[in-house]
Amino acid sequence: MTPDQHEAVTTALFAFWTARSDAAAAQQAKGNVDVGGRSGVTAGGHMDQIARLLAGVAVAAGAPAEAVYYKAPTGDPNKRDKIAHRYTLPSYFRPTKSYDVVVYDTLGEPCVIVELKSQSGSYSNNANNRAEEAIGNAVDLQRALDEGLVPGDPWTGYVFLIEDDDISRASGGAKDSAAFPRDPIFADWTYQSRVRLLCQRLVEDEHYVAAWAVTTSRPECAGEKICPVILQQARLDKEAAKKGWPTPERLPHEHRFDWSEMSQDTGFVQFTASMTARIRAAYPQGPGATAAEQLALPGA
Template sequence: MSLKLADYERQAKQATMAFWGNREKARQKQIEAGNIDQGERAGVTAGKNMDGFIALIVDLVEQNGLGHAELHQTSAVVTLPGYFRPTKKWDLLVINEGRLVAAVELKSQVGPSFGNNFNNRTEEAIGTAHDFWTAYREGSLGNQPKPFLGWLMMVEDEPRSRSPVRDRSPHFPVFPEFQGASYLKRYDLLCERLVKENLYTAAALLASPRSASTTGEFTGLSELTSLKTFVTTLAGHIAAEAARS
């Protein structure tokens, strides 16, 4: 099976430039309007910062044999049933012949509040996947093959996200791999374990500095959590679905 990867490296650089550029545009727009959000919130309220990565995923789907599939991106049509809650909205759904082929969520975190945000993102990612697979087991999607579940995270690459972090656990020790680990390393471990525990089919971590608004620069921390692994895994899943239909 020959997979097409949609020139993902070039597209990812463009998506990264758009991510930082859109944040700055949103911030400037609020300054001009005299309505400034606290801290980094000014850069995220526009809500379109990760659209370049959605476009990359859409191209992967189309190039690997599902150009005819339903690709849902708007808020009104990206909802799936849950088990512990009624519904959950995703960033992108791929549906083919009534089957859910893929559901993808894209998140980002920009400093300075890495600690609280890391915990929130971790709880969201684990809870979302557990809810989804429990609902799937209970027949929420009907009798169909397991879909691809994807989680992609963009984190600002800066000294605070790469610095060692201390934890307090007065009664029992923290696992060794987390001791002194930076927030980027913690995200890398999170993505790795989300996949190894079968919560997500693929989970990618991208680290990018603010200067990437002009360069598109981003890096990964490990092969398992790299963008390449994410896109090749997704492309393979899409090609398999295309062969089935």
């Protein structure tokens, strides 16, 4: 990964957290308080900077800016009004599906379609849901392509961002019950390893052409209802009080933003290289410097 790429990814992932915080504050100001950290998600927009990052990659690869449609974040100078229908495509098992980035070729057909997903907290409730969504969306899109509802032969990409914390890193699942023996790879897993495996198998089974799996940590504490350190400390204190033990030592409690990828096979470089190749096939001459400069993103 080049320094420019690293800086661009860092900026987009940090914005993921600030957008969540801003959205949660706005929801609370309106009196809409979701359980746990959902208010930062249900308000929307937390993945928009990542969509913008990938839109910039598309323009740098040769697509004209006017052929790239994405859910632009607030303050984006390239934000266009009334374009939602351009990143909303017909479906087979439902009427339509809105994607996060859609790039059109010179024939007006989608040549790139990207789906973005994230998971922060509530892992046990949402881990299986995310897998089901990814598989279902991929099957739905393929059937829409087969039926001619969506024209062309687009490159498809899947991005999964999961929070890096003590819970997502913890081993689990050793005691999961099932009617028959499970895949040995699930004998002991973490939520992060499940994301990596999901992305790898989605590509191996050709549900998507490429996937990017990334984990990132919060720059600040999420509060007593979400923070795994606070929750663990509360459990230890409660158990000690119940059994008459001395007050437990305070657990280290600090938060620092960072990010990492789970494997090269599902990394940003591999993902964007694959996407770039598809766009260059659609736009072999490139858009020229003017169009590339419109997004003004690193590498554009």
